[in-house]
Amino acid sequence: xxxRNGWYVAASLDDLDHGLVARTIxxxxxxxxxxxxxxxxxxxxxxxxxxxxxSLGWTSEHGITCGYHGLEFDSAGTCVQVPGSKxxxxxxxxxxxYPTSVKGDYVWIWMGDAxxxxxxxxxxxxxxxxxEWPREYDRLHIKASYLMVLENLMDLSHxxxxxxxxxxxxxxxxxxxxxxxxxxxxGVKFLQLMRDAQVxxxxxxxxxxxxxxxWLEFEFVAPSCILQYSGAVDAxxxxxxxxxxxHNLRVLHAITPETETSCHYFFHTSNGNPVGKEPNSKxxxxxxxxxxxxxxQQQQRLDGHDLSKLVDIPSDIARVQLVRFLNQKIQNxxxxxxxxx
Ligand code: FES
Ligand SMILES: [Fe+2]
Numbered sequence: 001x002x003x004r005n006g007w008y009v010a011a012s013l014d015d016l017d018h019g020l021v022a023r024t025i026x027x028x029x030x031x032x033x034x035x036x037x038x039x040x041x042x043x044x045x046x047x048x049x050x051x052x053x054x055s056l057g058w059t060s061e062h063g064i065t066c067g068y069h070g071l072e073f074d075s076a077g078t079c080v081q082v083p084g085s086k087x088x089x090x091x092x093x094x095x096x097x098y099p100t101s102v103k104g105d106y107v108w109i110w111m112g113d114a115x116x117x118x119x120x121x122x123x124x125x126x127x128x129x130x131x132e133w134p135r136e137y138d139r140l141h142i143k144a145s146y147l148m149v150l151e152n153l154m155d156l157s158h159x160x161x162x163x164x165x166x167x168x169x170x171x172x173x174x175x176x177x178x179x180x181x182x183x184x185x186x187g188v189k190f191l192q193l194m195r196d197a198q199v200x201x202x203x204x205x206x207x208x209x210x211x212x213x214x215w216l217e218f219e220f221v222a223p224s225c226i227l228q229y230s231g232a233v234d235a236x237x238x239x240x241x242x243x244x245x246x247h248n249l250r251v252l253h254a255i256t257p258e259t260e261t262s263c264h265y266f267f268h269t270s271n272g273n274p275v276g277k278e279p280n281s282k283x284x285x286x287x288x289x290x291x292x293x294x295x296x297q298q299q300q301r302l303d304g305h306d307l308s309k310l311v312d313i314p315s316d317i318a319r320v321q322l323v324r325f326l327n328q329k330i331q332n333x334x335x336x337x338x339x340x341x
Contacts, residue, residue, distance in 0.1 A: 001330050002026045002257050004112030006223035007122045009254035009266045010042060010100065011107045012137060020064070022055035024258045026111050030098065031055040035063055040107045041075035044096040048079065054095070105137060105268060106254070112333075123225050125252040130270045133250070137268035138285045142292045144299035146224055146255045146263035147323070152291055153226045153253055154322050156192055156216055157315035159200075162290055166202045166282040169214065173197035181318045188321040189219035196235045202281040203232055206246040206273070213238030214247075220322050222329055226253040231272075248272035251284075261299055265292070 004026065011021050011032050021032040022045055029045035031054045045053050047066040057067035062081065063074040071093070072081035079093035099110040099117040104125050110117035126135065142149060152158065160171040177194040194214040203212070214232040221227065228251035233242045254266040269284055312320060 003223040003326065003330050003333060005116050005333055007108040007110055008224055008256040009106045010109035010256065012266065013102065013105055013107060016040065016107065020055045022053060025109060026257050027259055029053065032107060033059050033064060035059065035075045036061060039075065040100045040102055042098040042100045042109050043073060043077050046095065047071060048093055048095050106266065123221050123227065125227060126250065126270045130250050130272065133270040133272055134274045135268060135270045140265045140288055140292050142265050142295055143262050144295035145261055146257040148295050148299060149255045149263060149265055150220065150224065150226065150322060151319045152295060153218060154220065154319040155315050162294055163287055166287050167200045169200040170198040179317065181321060183321065184219065187220035187222050187325055188318060190318040192216040195238065203247045205275055208246060209234050211235040222326060224255045228253065244272065246273065
């Protein structure tokens with residue numbers, strides 16, 4: 001089950017520079033493109049004539065032309081041209097269109113009731129404060145549920161194990177970290193603080209004097225984004241208000257379901273202190289590929305498994321809150337969409 005009334009990242013803006021993009025989102029085949037005026041559009045990727053993927057066609061004067069028998073659709077999904085029909089277009093000749101919006105470096109898509117698609121609900125990232133910071137972004141396709149990717153990001157006790165060669169740090173530092181979890185109107189957020197902690201391999205390039213105070217602030221915004229603010233300063237200086245001078249990173253994680261057991265993981269980093277890369281340190285994509293590998297294996301183990309047999313531990317606190325929040329939202333949406341008797 002997915003939350004339908006919500007904005008999901010469908011593509012990065014430069015994905016669309018190369019033409020039509022075919023992408024399955026929430027189990028629905030979708031074609032994304034820019035029309036001749038440069039406006040983004042998303043249509044059902046299944047022609048209403050014989051079901052060919054419109055993504056095998058091309059953009060044209062009014063929108064997009066099917067590459068099979070040449071029906072042309074505008075960006076609202078209405079068929080505007082049928083070859084050989086002398087201008088007669090069957091009334092039912094249309095495909096579903098989806099609201100899209102451009103914000104930040106992404107094209108966002110609304111998969112639910114189009115009348116509820118309010119652009120003000122899209123997360124503001126990168127915001128004004130960090131808009132000039134150097135940024136990088138990438139995407140991974142993961143054969144695991146989008147929910148598992150979100151859950152992975154809400155339980156950072158995995159850093160010291162799964163990412164021990166890069167951003168991990170010492171398991172003890174993580175185990176004794178303070179954890180402050182809060183509900184928000186749009187989800188849940190936490191601040192995990194490790195005082196007097198070891199410097200992870202990837203942070204060595206900041207030349208800390210010794211140990212560090214390290215913080216990880218993560219905010220889940222339904223349906224599928226997590227905003228990250230992480231940093232580290234010399235040990236003893238966090239409590240004196242110091243926040244800059246070392247690792248200082250903002251990340252948008254946007255995880256868009258493809259099917260129940262696969263997803264598109266878009267991640268976008270803005271670096272407040274770009275001091276170059278340690279020769280042996282891992283890139284963000286390499287680190288997230290470690291998550292992807294674990295999640296895909298985990299998904300295989302969990303397919304058909306009774307999830308109620310899994311055991312929660314203290315580090316699951318924010319993860320559990322996220323799952324509860326999202327389930328509640330999905331239930332509310334399903335209930336309000338069901339006919340009443
Ligand atoms: S299937 Fe698209 S025009 Fe025939
Ligand atoms: Fe991870």
